[in-house]
Amino acid sequence: MAQLWGGRFTKETDKLVYNFNASISFDQKFYKQDIKGSMAHVRMLAKQGILTEKERDEILEGLGSILLDVECGKLEITSEYEDIHSFVEANLIDRIGDVGKKLHTGRSRNDQVALDMKLYVRDEITELDGLVKKLLETLLSIMEENVHTFMPGFTHLQKAQPITLAHHMGAYFEMFKRDRGRLADIFKRMNTCPLGSGALAGTTYPLDREYTAKLLEFDGPTLNSMDSVSDRDYVIELLSALSTIMMHLSRFSEEIIIWNSNEYRFVEIDDAYSTGSSIMPQKKNPDIAELVRGKTGRVYGALMSILTTMKGIPLAYNKDMQEDKELTFDAIDTAKGCLALFTGMVGTMKFRKDVMENSAKNGFTNATDAADYLVNHGVPFRDAHGIVGRLVLYCLEKNISLDDMTLEEYQAISPVFQNDIYEAISMKTCVEKRVTIGAPGPDAMQQVIALNRKYLEEN
Ligand code: ARG
Numbered sequence: 001m002a003q004l005w006g007g008r009f010t011k012e013t014d015k016l017v018y019n020f021n022a023s024i025s026f027d028q029k030f031y032k033q034d035i036k037g038s039m040a041h042v043r044m045l046a047k048q049g050i051l052t053e054k055e056r057d058e059i060l061e062g063l064g065s066i067l068l069d070v071e072c073g074k075l076e077i078t079s080e081y082e083d084i085h086s087f088v089e090a091n092l093i094d095r096i097g098d099v100g101k102k103l104h105t106g107r108s109r110n111d112q113v114a115l116d117m118k119l120y121v122r123d124e125i126t127e128l129d130g131l132v133k134k135l136l137e138t139l140l141s142i143m144e145e146n147v148h149t150f151m152p153g154f155t156h157l158q159k160a161q162p163i164t165l166a167h168h169m170g171a172y173f174e175m176f177k178r179d180r181g182r183l184a185d186i187f188k189r190m191n192t193c194p195l196g197s198g199a200l201a202g203t204t205y206p207l208d209r210e211y212t213a214k215l216l217e218f219d220g221p222t223l224n225s226m227d228s229v230s231d232r233d234y235v236i237e238l239l240s241a242l243s244t245i246m247m248h249l250s251r252f253s254e255e256i257i258i259w260n261s262n263e264y265r266f267v268e269i270d271d272a273y274s275t276g277s278s279i280m281p282q283k284k285n286p287d288i289a290e291l292v293r294g295k296t297g298r299v300y301g302a303l304m305s306i307l308t309t310m311k312g313i314p315l316a317y318n319k320d321m322q323e324d325k326e327l328t329f330d331a332i333d334t335a336k337g338c339l340a341l342f343t344g345m346v347g348t349m350k351f352r353k354d355v356m357e358n359s360a361k362n363g364f365t366n367a368t369d370a371a372d373y374l375v376n377h378g379v380p381f382r383d384a385h386g387i388v389g390r391l392v393l394y395c396l397e398k399n400i401s402l403d404d405m406t407l408e409e410y411q412a413i414s415p416v417f418q419n420d421i422y423e424a425i426s427m428k429t430c431v432e433k434r435v436t437i438g439a440p441g442p443d444a445m446q447q448v449i450a451l452n453r454k455y456l457e458e459n
Helices: 015-021 024-047 053-071 084-101 110-144 165-190 210-213 225-230 233-259 288-309 320-350 353-361 366-374 381-398 406-415 428-431 442-458
Strands: 150-155 158-164
Touching: 024 053, 024 084, 024 110, 024 210, 024 320, 024 366, 053 084, 084 110, 084 366, 110 165, 110 225, 110 233, 150 165, 150 353, 150 428, 158 353, 158 428, 165 233, 165 442, 225 353, 233 288, 233 320, 233 442, 288 320, 366 381, 381 406
Parallel strands: none
Antiparallel strands: 150 158
């Protein structure tokens, strides 16, 4: 049991207490960030004359060698230490002797862990952003290829109006684009350096907090030392953004599961992303999509957990906050895994364009356009709605579509219909007439695709 404290204690910590309190099993995940933060701290201490240049260089070399040895597997992080901070400091003292004991001058584990967590979250935001961007690139390629691929658009999971596959994918593109915006906002808001806040009330050393912040690429130091050590807002914001990403992935997964079903057959998930059944030889299951949908609950759980943990914590640092790590790490890893797999699945999925188009043709998705035809010939919309409703009823009885009706049958219900009704309600017309920005019409769609291409190039 290696601890950084003990001077005022007369008894050894109970073993169970030690294990309950220790965080090394999980905070070892940010060993790199911990060492990087210590290096900046030491540079600042020397610049301020608190350490000599020789001491600085010895400590930096010691820290560098620890980092290297951990990285190549020569030095193992073991549960012999209470946390990652103790591990690094103890190893430093082992390697360079007494000068290592000066590392923690003007620092507390409270501002140290606040820094480590921020550095870790900041790095992960960059990775997450890259993964969301890859998904956006995949979606945009599908959009570019499918401006003319017709499919039914749904409301209430009932066929509503014809759209295109590009348009449907475009909806998800917008969602994930907003997700990137949220990640960028969090990065910007959280990018202040807590180091130098000490345990809660700053320190008596003449630290240059601006300098440390600059070394670690923060926009500046945090402005209240109590808030610095007890702020986990950025963790909550990230978990909230991850929950929204997962919610989007989950909705998309749900659609893919439906589209991949034997009834729909709109898509076929690639063999590499499907799984079989141990008993039913014919099965090819969309397990990846189901797992992504399922794991969403886990990320929501992390958000609820940290919100609940934080709600009763008086200022400043309290040990409750150690609970932020495992769930945040798990949520980040879960979201990253889901994003990568989902992108692979969507990128290799086959869209059955003929089935989609056929489905759009059979389901009265052009009924609104038939009503619009009547309106264009002077019939008030409410009356037109009623007339087309009767057409649909007639078709349902005869088991045909609007396109299959003869002109005589049309005219028997309303004499306004002429031969041009067929063109007016053809799938091509229905989609191409929707020309306003954001609509599925090919011209409008091409404009949006160009804007989003530019967005991806610039962001
Ligand atoms: N393991 C602790 C955490 O994750 C580090 C900070 C410990 N500070 C303290 N005063 N016990 O929050």
